[in-house]
Amino acid sequence: MTLPVETFFLKPDAHGTLQQQIQQMIAQGILSGRFKKREKLPSTRKLAVHLGVSRITVTIAYTELLANDYLASKGRSGYYVSENAPSPPAFSATPERQDAVDWTRAIGQKFSGAATLSKPLDWAKYRYPFIYGQADPTLFDHTNWRLCALQALGQKDFTSLTTDYFDQDDPQLIEFIGRHTLPRRGITARPEQILITLGAQNALWLTTQVLLTQRRNAALEDPCYPALRDILSQSRCHVTPVRVDQDGIPPDAIPPQTDVIFTTPSHQCPTNATMPMNRRRALLNRARDLDALIVEDDYEFEMSFLKSPSPALKSLDTDGRVVYVGSFSKSLFPGLRLGYLVGSEPFIREARALRASVLRHPPGHIQRTAAYFLSLGHYDALIRRMGAALQERRKVMEEAIAARNLEISGRGFYGGSSFWMLAPTGIDTEELAQRLRAKGVLIEPGHAFFSGEQPPHNYYRLAYSSIPSARISAGVDLIADEIAATSPTGPIY
Template structure:
């Protein structure tokens, strides 16, 4: 099977000449086991065009790899991973001393064994990666991000790079969020009401630590993000899953005694349901009746390429009971781990103190780099580019799904980057996902998103942020064929 050209990309800050970088990239792919003996590499012309380098650069790298026995050249056929390519040595160090600690007794709490699915580290090697929440390197603005990072390293920003912020955040980043990001969601906030976090997950952790204990009751959507459910379970609160419908979380189903409500109204995770304005108002009224706080996770509002999104729940809040959580990790790249939350000043003051006790603050250089990327207009340009690509992929997805007779269980009203799917009657999505691995197709089974022992097993999620448009139709066809084979 030929190796997809999309699996190759050069790091913008990698050392050495372009030829050395291409050579190292391929050698590392072989040594890591991603590229197997006998697999065909892209032609030098195609790889050069994909990487944005000259063809001679790729040709020289291939020639050097042939000389070192990583690759073999087969006449007019092209270049292949050599059958005698070097392999990494097997290294299994033995412990010097026996571990005599009884960890079952020493650990007073455990955080492993939750529901959060483990995504494959080699997902880029899949030909049809319907994976959610990962970045397509062809859409990311490497050049301008690198320029912003270099600017943040300059003498002018020495304090932002080196100072201990402790009880504050980068003022440029906070100002951008207050003056540009939040107004787009109808939210007005002062700097004292904004806290920078290490992504949305960090914001949710801080919130749960401050608002929940064993005596309090919280509501979470069902299905929901597994890591969030694990996080709330660790808080020891009475956790009440409430099944969502086509419009998201139903306010009337929230039980008496609830003190904190976690919701994703703009883009429910994972069903993608969008909560209508009337239900948002009803949810706020229900929270007021219960005197409950509402945690609004607005994780993907930028991906509204079909229509203008509804105002955030926070923008409708007249009581100060909504705590708003946003993230740049979804719109820029997940490894950034940069988010923010907005709430009343007393809440943010305590959240800042708790954050300082755990990690002080997100790195100043990362904050300043993001501030430049946002304020110089690169972020908006990237969002427009991503939105167009996602719109094209969404159209291709829906057409292929219709052609193959598959069932969409949920689609975002305004866009997004995934579809919530339902299998044919009697087909377990876990078995379907396992069968598709042999077809180089990756999908996410839906069972882990549900709470309780009796979890529906007929749902799965298809992300389209990282799969090329040209491969969607064939990937959907393989999913349909595998589903029919399991009937």
């Protein structure tokens, strides 16, 4: 690759002759890592015209750098960064300057520093990746997704690829969601009541921004999806965590004056609890009594391979007070970032306007590719294949956990892709995770899911969505052995 001539410039306050300035400019580019080995430099003529100097000045600078082995010459093809560029540098590196801005005062609101979940980017290289929400390449339908993407790139779909929808969405994707996806959850909705989002997290952010202010109150599950807690904190509303039980969030524990209730009734995050029908009705009644709205995050309902999923809370709503959040990112692949909001038209109108002011709309090509993948039946086939694989892995993991007497704190009775685990008292799963990582095992510590200054540190999550069945037992053995080695209560057999 040839380095763009625009990346070369002379500093107005530089010292020395023009030839020395050019020589130093190129050397510093190499020593700072901006210019990589084997990259081609602009020709002496192009660089001379760009810098406004004579060609002989550039040629002399190149020749000096060639002599010092910063550059290499390949006959008539030009000059390249040498494989043997010297180190330490012959020229002193430019010192990093300190900003004159006091950022502690300049930043009006902080968004970093919260307890978040982290997954190593190279998770697939670990032999025992018990981590949640990553795509398994052995299960994903690469071929048909690629064909759908190519189809969406065709001349027929030129408009969907290139059009600025402004605040609208791909009509084919909206139609499929309205006619096929939502009816499976017992939900009916018009196109005006559906909005495409960049995943469920973006949907939750839009919802929070529209519904909550500094004077309003939100109730959320505890433990919960950590990013939701961060989103609510950023809105500066008043937040009340409500501890969940084996059936999800208890309606009676939701405090008075609550304006919005956030819940995951089909598959509580992270405990995997499924809210029974009588509690769903009780939650709707509690919201009606409070004149509150409910935000239902219906993630992982597709992974109900043990039993048919319960109808969505939104399907039981006769008041229009439930806002429904769905996502294809969990079931297809997390990098897709494609979800949707369903709600009453006045709410969707405001969420649509907010989305347009921030990002206008999710890319049209991604929307049309997903529409083809869904409508051609590839999505349903993928879900069936994933369900069969996850059911087998779940069985193997349950047997391995039972054999080593590890404690399951929560499991999805309808399916899902993980177990919520409880380590013995005194075990810090953050430290446990670090030790296991050195042995090729990835687990998710659970403290980030809890609210409060002193969350429990002996919970952790074991997912089976990204690990083959054949490796599960050996991985669980490593976890149990590590817990036994540090447990104050003695070994686990």
